[in-house]
Amino acid sequence: MGARDRYSRKLECSKCGASAFADASEDDDPQRKNAGFKVDRMPQGFSTDRPSADPTKHMIRCRCGSVFPFKRKTVYATGGEPRG
């Protein structure tokens, strides 16, 4: 009830290969229309390019200049991602 769901997620730049973990949180409330997504701690080398309450639209900028969404809509087959 109104709790924030906190988790870490690995950011990986497909252009230069840089990777680091960011801390993020979402509202753990299925009634809400959007997840109230927020990045709580951005790792060194990455910054927010365009913030959004939707993790698939929250754009991250790598120091190499590449911009990519915090969370991709399509799931990559490379080993999958561990679920928190």
Ligand SMILES: [Zn+2]
């Ligand atoms: Zn990069």
